[in-house]
Amino acid sequence: MAYLTRRSVLRGALALAATRPFVGPHIAKAAATTASAWFAQGFVQDEDVALRKAVAEYEKASGNKIELSIIPFAPHRQKLISAITSGVVPDVTQGNPNEILQLFAWQDRWVDVSDVVETQKAEFSETALQAAQAYNSVTKKRAVYGVPLRAAVVPCHVWRPLVEKAGLKIEDLPKTWDAYFDFFKKVQDNLRKQGERKVYGLGFQVTANGVDPANLFNAFLIAHGGQDIVTKDGKLHLDDPKVKQAAIKAAGYLGGAYRDGYVPPSAINWNDADDNNAFHAKLMVMDVDGTLSTEVAVKEKHPEWYQNDIVSQGIGYPNDNAGKPVPSIVGVTQGLIPKGAKNVTVAKEFLKYFIQPKVIGEFIELGLGRWLPVMPSLAKSAFWQNPKDPHLRGYVQQGLLGPTRPDYYVFNPAMAEVYSQHVWSLAMIDVAKDGVKPEAAIDKAFKRIEEIFAKYKMA
């Protein structure tokens, strides 16, 4: 029997290595003209089709190659966080969630893309330009790390048939904040008198899951005069009596509506999709929920719901209790290039191509209007101004042409952690479920917010 010797093993290993290029799987070596891109899957298939089309057109125009990965929303977020943590990153990605821009800019994890944004600076809304910036705690400076792609605000969605069944009309909706929401309590009371056992007036997300509750609380905070809780310099103003009063009123109204039985009991444990499902099941008369996903989701299956029964057009937000307009917070989805990306040049070129008004406009419109453009000129298109569509004009007015402001985490990433730790949610739930007074709930929330902000000291 022939024994294996050290030399024979070495010889065999060398021979195997020599044949490796011919017998092994081919793994393309990234060429200088190739960049990888990670995007989250669209809510409707048309969004993905539009993205692939834009990528294919860029490849044709540039001769470069984009290795596009379209990943479901939640796994995309996890994959992105894992990639940035491990250092094995894509060349370009969509921000997911939006505040990941500010959270990781703090740790100096993004490439400066001011040169990309500069190419369309005149086109972007002021809010989008602000949202593209973030503070870097390593360089101790603010810089442009995001390329605004699309945006969303939080509209109100109302079932017209339920309002009418209660003997009221959409046109009766009051124009000021508290009266507006009180109207739906009256709708519920009337419906209960008619024997409707399981219909609730208000779809408030009094829950500690997802992004909806922070959006809801912020809308109420701003409407009650607490808009300066975090100012553009990133400073926190919990000692401002106006801010504190606004927070108390917001927690009191939202938690109180739940406590008084005007919000579905299960709302306390909803995730981001549950309020949409509950609204479609006509469990509540109205919902305050981000994007037009509520309407877009039923457009094909229930065109009559889209065209007539669900109302959003022209509602936007009511004015505050003093009659002044309430600005909507705009969440802007950004294109980002992580530090460590292998092909920054192609990634930047692709983003420059993608944010051309014609390209990005078509991409957003093919998504059926779930997302808003970030360039006011795009709002003038036939798509957004279609007189036959009951939702789009109102949506683009609320989120692009009307009074808007960026989210607070743009000014200080600590606010992103306040949201993800659901500090506002816990204040609402304290009032809603545990009978805590709004003042005490807000004292507790403010204490926690101060602890979180203490971790993010800005120069």
Next chain:
Amino acid sequence: MDSTSVVDVGRPAIRRTLSLSRSLRGGLKGGEYTWAVAFVVPYIAVFIAFVAYPVVYGLWMGSEARLYQELFADPIYQSTVVNTVLYLALGVNVKMFLALLLSGFFMRPGLWMKALLLIFVLPWAVPQISTFISIHWMLNGEWGFLNNVLYTLFHVEGASWLNDRWTALGAVIVSHIWKWTPFWTLILLAGRMAIPLEIRDSARVDGATGLRGFVHITFPLLANLYLICTLLSTIFLLGDFNAVTFVSGGGPANSTHVLATLGIRNAFEIAQPRLGVAAVMSALPLVIPLVIVLMRKLRTSEVQI
């Protein structure tokens, strides 16, 4: 003739080196040793890549003391530890005790018993995520199946089961027990079937039947298996993510998280992966003794089932 004795006399230092080298080679010579190395290397490589590296990387990620200060300051962490202890104590012990009883039941002869066993293992056989989501919907306060049945049959408005910490945690524990009892029942059933018939027959002759037979014969013989199963189940359950995520979602108000789900929350919702690893690592003081006891039990030389 012993050739080493010649070497011993002439070159004692070289002999000692050769002897050490041979001992390191496990007595294998030349090509045999090379073959042995060639076969072992892939296993070592896989072990390093998929066991050692992730563990060391995890330890490194969760190694900063600052992380634990932050973790312990998080108000959710304390309730999470309590939930984890309750989940383990009730989830494992109730499940294992039920499995022990049911394994005795399924020892009964008859075709119908085999058919019943087939139905009984169904919860374990079906995919867990879809069943946990179904349970979540069944317990929904407004339109869930359970409350609708209560209202239809008794005109009783059921509770909002998932809106209270204790009923939500209870739902998670019951779901886990429902899902995994069949599996451990099968394991204990196999253990019971391995007890030699002669032992049971002679015990029966001596009057050890029914409960007495169980206490004096069956359980002592099953005790080691039962303990190993309990320890294994505890280790599995510490890392369980699905029941909490899909039944209660960690709610209401983050009050039903366990360490595994808190780790995921910290890593991906709060975007602080190191803090997520620290949450999971904080279970190590419990996991390490469990693994040590488990290893000792598996090493036992006594004759046991």
